[in-house]
Amino acid sequence: MPAAQVRRCRVVRTGRLVSRAPPQPAPISTGYRVLLDFDGTIAPDDPTDRLLEQLADPAWRVVEAEWQAGRLTSRECMQRQVDLLRATPDELDSAIRSVRIDPAFHRFVGFCRSRSVDLAIVSDGFDRMVATALDAARLPIRFFANALEWKGGNRWRLAMPYCRSDCRTGAANCKCAHGNWGDDRSVVIGDGRSDFCMAARAGFVIAKGALADFCRTRGIAHASFRNFDDVTSHLAQWLERRAGRTTASGTVRCPSPSRRETSA
Numbered sequence: 001m002p003a004a005q006v007r008r009c010r011v012v013r014t015g016r017l018v019s020r021a022p023p024q025p026a027p028i029s030t031g032y033r034v035l036l037d038f039d040g041t042i043a044p045d046d047p048t049d050r051l052l053e054q055l056a057d058p059a060w061r062v063v064e065a066e067w068q069a070g071r072l073t074s075r076e077c078m079q080r081q082v083d084l085l086r087a088t089p090d091e092l093d094s095a096i097r098s099v100r101i102d103p104a105f106h107r108f109v110g111f112c113r114s115r116s117v118d119l120a121i122v123s124d125g126f127d128r129m130v131a132t133a134l135d136a137a138r139l140p141i142r143f144f145a146n147a148l149e150w151k152g153g154n155r156w157r158l159a160m161p162y163c164r165s166d167c168r169t170g171a172a173n174c175k176c177a178h179g180n181w182g183d184d185r186s187v188v189i190g191d192g193r194s195d196f197c198m199a200a201r202a203g204f205v206i207a208k209g210a211l212a213d214f215c216r217t218r219g220i221a222h223a224s225f226r227n228f229d230d231v232t233s234h235l236a237q238w239l240e241r242r243a244g245r246t247t248a249s250g251t252v253r254c255p256s257p258s259r260r261e262t263s264a
Contacts, residue, residue, distance in 0.1 A: 030116045032239065035179055035198055037190030038123035038130050038145070040209065044227075047099040047133075048125045054095050057084040073170025074124060074194060075163065078146065082158040089150055092128070099133045104228035109139055111232050115239060120144065122175040124194040146172045168197045176201065187238070189231055206234050 040046045052060045060081045067077035087095070112119050121143035123130055128148045134141055147159035160172045167174035176197045179186055184203030188195060191209040199205045199215060205222035207215050215222040223234035 030185075031183070032115070032117045032185045032187070033180060034112060034117055034119050034187045034189060034235070035175070035202075036119065036121045037192065037195050038121055038133075038143075039125045040191040041189060042101050042105055042121065042228075043099055043133060044102055045100070047096075047129055050098075051092075051095055051126075051129070052081055052085070055085055055087040055091065056081060057086060060084045075160065075167075075170050075172040078124065078172045079158050082148065082156050085156045086154045087156075088154050091154070092148075092156075093132070096129050096132045097136070099129060101133055101137055102228045104232070106137065106139070108228040108232045108235075109141065111236065117235075117239075120178060122173065122178045122198070124171050124173045124175070144173060144178050169194060187235060189225075204238050206231050 036042060039048050063072065063077055063080045063084070066072045067074065072080070085092075109119065119141050121130060121134075121141055123143065123145040125145055126148045127143070127145040130143050130145050134143070144162050147161060149157045149159050151157055158172065162173045162177060163171075164174040164177055168176070171194050173194075175194060179198060179201065181201040186198075186202045187204045187206065188198045188202040189206045190199070190211045191207065193210055193214075195207075195211045196214050199207065199211060199220055199222070200218065203221075205211070205215050205220055206225050207222045208225055212222065212224050214220070223230075223238075225231045225234060
């Protein structure tokens with residue numbers, strides 16, 4: 001799919017819709033790009049599920065089971081689950097403020113910026129959650145996510161500014177639309193089904209969970225990770241191989257990485 005144009009991310013705060021554009025990263029000089037999942041990856045505790053457990057009608061689990069069984073698309077699942085949220089803006093924000101990111105994520109971001117690697121978060125979750133977590137961590141990173149819009153009282157609707165009718169995974173946020181897949185300089189980092197399409201197009205994948213299983217069965221070049229210290233190490237090694245260097249023996253020509261797994 002062609003890369004989508006960058007749009008402003010919309011964030012709802014205290015019941016009012018506010019337009020905001022996350023601060024842009026430094027200009028790219030290497031051409032390398034990293035696309036990151038949020039739920040289960042940057043925020044390892046799957047915060048969207050935790051939010052639904054705390055604030056949604058219990059019927060959200062029935063919807064989840066329908067999606068897991070393949071009877072609903074991710075888009076349909078997210079829309080129905082947001083319809084089941086029961087929280088005022090203050091209650092929602094209070095719950096979202098408990099979201100924590102991987103402690104090693106700051107070091108990973110610093111590494112990428114030191115190598116002029118472009119970063120973007122692509123989430124099939126909620127913009128309000130991603131924005132709050134990044135603000136709390138003081139990390140200005142470009143992101144694309146679905147929008148939570150307040151309907152009044154304790155009711156919400158899901159807006160999908162990055163939905164595409166031709167999305168292969170039926171996602172609310174078509175993650176593939178945010179990539180530039182014309183070369184092999186894109187790296188995907190994730191853990192779930194919403195990342196499958198990106199992984200199949202990426203030059204390299206750093207994965208855990210269902211995404212790691214997908215890569216293994218498809219013979220997609222990837223490394224497994226537990227936390228972002230692992231991710232930083234794997235990315236550094238991949239960039240080193242790409243540059244044809246080793247730290248031990250100086251500048252040498254290295255073979256291309258295998259299409260098989262590199263274990264953590």
